[in-house]
Amino acid sequence: MTGTTMTTPVTDTEIFDGHEGGKLSVAATRPISSPRDLAIAYTPGVAKVSRAIAEDAAKAKRYTWADRLVVVVSDGTAVLGLGDIGASASLPVMEGKSVLFKTFGGLDSIPLVLDTTDVDEIIETLVRLRPSYGAVNLEDISAPRCFELEDRLKEALDCPVMHDDQHGTAIVTLAALRGANQVLGKDITGQRVVVSGAGAAGVACARILQNAGVADVTVLDSRGIIHEGREGLNPIKQKLAETTNTAGLRGGLGEALKGADVFLGLSGATIDETLLAGMSDDAIVFALSNPDPEVHPGVASRYAKIVATGRSDFPNQINNVLAFPGVFRGALDSGARAITENMKLAAADAIFSVAQDDLGPDRIVPSPLDPRVAPEVAAAVAKAAEADGVVG
Numbered sequence: 189m190t191g192t193t194m195t196t197p198v199t200d201t202e203i204f205d206g207h208e209g210g211k212l213s214v215a216a217t218r219p220i221s222s223p224r225d226l227a228i229a230y231t232p233g234v235a236k237v238s239r240a241i242a243e244d245a246a247k248a249k250r251y252t253w254a255d256r257l258v259v260v261v262s263d264g265t266a267v268l269g270l271g272d273i274g275a276s277a278s279l280p281v282m283e284g285k286s287v288l289f290k291t292f293g294g295l296d297s298i299p300l301v302l303d304t305t306d307v308d309e310i311i312e313t314l315v316r317l318r319p320s321y322g323a324v325n326l327e328d329i330s331a332p333r334c335f336e337l338e339d340r341l342k343e344a345l346d347c348p349v350m351h352d353d354q355h356g357t358a359i360v361t362l363a364a365l366r367g368a369n370q371v372l373g374k375d376i377t378g379q380r381v382v383v384s385g386a387g388a389a390g391v392a393c394a395r396i397l398q399n400a401g402v403a404d405v406t407v408l409d410s411r412g413i414i415h416e417g418r419e420g421l422n423p424i425k426q427k428l429a430e431t432t433n434t435a436g437l438r439g440g441l442g443e444a445l446k447g448a449d450v451f452l453g454l455s456g457a458t459i460d461e462t463l464l465a466g467m468s469d470d471a472i473v474f475a476l477s478n479p480d481p482e483v484h485p486g487v488a489s490r491y492a493k494i495v496a497t498g499r500s501d502f503p504n505q506i507n508n509v510l511a512f513p514g515v516f517r518g519a520l521d522s523g524a525r526a527i528t529e530n531m532k533l534a535a536a537d538a539i540f541s542v543a544q545d546d547l548g549p550d551r552i553v554p555s556p557l558d559p560r561v562a563p564e565v566a567a568a569v570a571k572a573a574e575a576d577g578v579v580g
Contacts, residue, residue, distance in 0.1 A: 293513030354392035356508035367552030385455030453482035514565025
């Protein structure tokens with residue numbers, strides 16, 4: 189299946205009808221149609237299973253759903269392009285993520301929206317709930333809190349934890365950049381990449397590109413290029429200042445884009461199209477802010493050979509659904525205790541490998557609906573987990 193775009197606009201009526209009553213339900217995996225069924229599924233039969241787990245906690249993996257259950261956790265502070273809209277308003281998005289986990293990864297998932305923005309309280313909640321689930325997908329949590337929360341949860345929990353806004357975006361972006369460079373006959377490691385936005389996605393994209401061998405990455409926030417010696421940097425941006433911008437650039441986007449090969453927009457701010465004119469001849473523009481890209485793809489195509497957005501109504505959609513169902517499926521299939529950097533790189537390579545079947549300027553990643561993607565990603569992630577020694 190090649191990349192596809194949506195040609196008919198979705199109406200408001202369709203949207204609200206599609207959410208009425210929620211998008212999830214709980215379905216039984218065993219029928220209860222006789223007294224015998226009831227005696228097995230519930231009392232008295234269930235007591236034998238509970239006793240067995242009490243004697244050997246490891247049996248919960250076989251006799252409950254917890255080991256295969258992903259909790260999608262949000263505090264509603266950074267929802268899509270809507271910002272801090274609160275836990276209740278974030279619930280439709282989290283329900284949607286759970287639907288995608290089931291549809292593409294075959295994993296059960298429940299949304300868990302928390303009426304607190306306190307990192308300590310969120311961690312305590314998830315630690316106390318640990319017997320009920322097998323993995324944590326953090327979602328729509330504002331930066332820089334999201335970095336601390338993910339790091340501390342990784343230390344506190346013995347299961348896979350991933351903030352999808354960071355790493356799902358980064359994985360698919362790397363896969364798309366590999367696809368774009370394959371089309372152009374370029375080597376990703378020799379490119380100069382400009383990342384506009386130093387929030388969750390921007391930081392993660394900068395890191396994964398560096399881990400993939402891109403030596404020249406420049407990151408900007410609302411105040412301009414992040415560089416060593418700049419005052420007022422938080423610890424996350426300070427680390428970026430120490431590891432990026434090898435050319436020592438100063439200034440804003442205009443200075444950063446001169447001669448750049450790739451523009452990666454993750455800031456939500458619109459940009460002057462004339463700035464793109466200063467990029468290299470074979471420029472790549474990923475304008476990923478939603479719902480409004482930093483620059484309209486039609487405009488960007490005047491200056492760039494390949495253009496991508498986060499939207500489904502334009503070619504080359506950079507969509508996290510290409511990554512997170514397979515990443516979590518592979519982690520849970522392998523029994524991984526964590527999601528490592530090599531597992532993320534393996535996921536990006538797997539997405540790219542599927543795209544290679546039909547690459548083109550308008551097809552640098554597979555369609556989000558391509559049924560091959562999640563199984564390929566899961567297999568690659570499981571293999572990387574084994575290699576990294578995080579299984580068991």
